[in-house]
Amino acid sequence: MRPVIEIATPLTAAACRSLRAGDRVSLSGDVITARDTAHRLLCEALARGEGLPFPAEGAVIFYAGPCxxxxxxxxxxxxxxxxxxxxxxxxxxxxxxxxxxxxxxxRSAAVREAIKEHSAVYLAALGGIAALLSRCVTQNEILAYPDLGPEAVRRLTVRNLPLVVVNDPWGNDLYEQVLSR
Amino acid sequence: MAAREIRSEEITAAVKRLFLEANTSLGDDVRRAVEAALPLETSPLGRHALEMILENDDVAKGCFLPLCQDTGLAIVFAEVGQDVRLVGAPFRDAVEEGVRQAYRDGHFRPSVCHPLTRENTKDNTPAVVHVEIVPGDRVRLAAMAKGGGSENAGSVTMMLPTAGLKGVKDHVVDVVRRAGPNPCPPVTVGVGIGGAVEEAALMAKKALLRPVGSVNPDPSLAALEGELLAEINALGIGPQGFGGRTTCLAVFLAVKPCHIASLPVAVCIQCHAARHREVVL
Known part of the structure; x- marks a missing residue:
């Protein structure tokens, strides 16, 4: 296991390319929360030619609906x-x-392919350790869709959020790697 | 004999306390099982995940925060003694009020919505309530806060009656294999075999109330639970799907006769947080 790698948002293609599936990562900066319905609304906005309610370049989306x-x-x-x-x-x-x-x-094959194409990264936060993860959040602000309640789009500022690389831009998939060992 | 009276306020208070407790600390059984698995886990990332699970439990208890942001759909299993007289508010209202108060006062996430409009009900009601009439003058209440990620990995299948024991075992292992990292392993697995389509599902869900480490009183089912546990842990999924031998903490089987044309098999997967508590009134 490599030592924990520190990364910051906005994420660059170079930062993503330095990561490998299975790396532990400590992420600091702003992340955008969005889940099911918010994703549908964001994509509908893009399809209409509208912008996103946050700076898209290098953004990191956190699939989360906090308490x-x-x-x-x-x-x-x-x-x-x-x-x-x-x-x-x-x-x-x-x-x-x-x-x-x-x-x-x-993730689906199409998403994994797009991660390669765009030099992006898919990171796992551990499920079911949300009390611990909440201590990494230093700011919390609703950006869009407040009527979605816990599913609203938020900007969270995080410090040292512990993550694990699942899909790197080189086509590696941690979940598949561990099964084939 | 006069019926023993239980007031609706007692039901509400009990339901509230059970959900507050279940959401903010690991069960002792799960905590012990994770501690026991840690030194045996060979995957470094798997050990990392198990350590974080224990640390999270400490933080949740210390700060009275939920273990998981998904504080679940509220499921209540009630066994009501037939010599009990329930007085006050209707039983279901008493249960719903307990859920409402727990989720409000615990600052838990309201996670219930209309299935089609997706409009949130904002107070985590309605709960799923299962009532069984049993002998005696007690009320047993079991509260389960069931997360969506693990629930989505469950399945109900009407298998061929000729599938046999091997067919059923392969199916159960396959459901866990396909779920992979999604339901937050190490999981517990409830399996309902037989009955009818809804009863298999109910047996599988209710089986998840058993403590991790408990032994099935039926020796043949106890043996089968052990075999399934070993097969699942040989999949290599590991904690959080990061690889390793700790994929499953326990398999709980419930079996009932079924129609000669049918073989219903339900598999219900529970995440490592396994939030449930019970009380007898």
């Missing part, structure tokens, strides 16, 4: 949801400039 913040907390528990549900909406977002996705679980 409400208890009094005195910046955010409630926050962690990844299962990523495959966002597969049908991921390629247009990568084309628009998004360069990283944080979630958990397997």
């Amino acid at each position: 409400p913040a208890p009094p005195g907390f910046i955010i409630g528990a926050v962690g990844p949801t299962t990523s495959y549900r966002m597969d049908p909406f991921t390629v247009p977002l990568l084309k628009a400039g998004v360069r990283g996705m944080i979630g958990k679980g397997k």
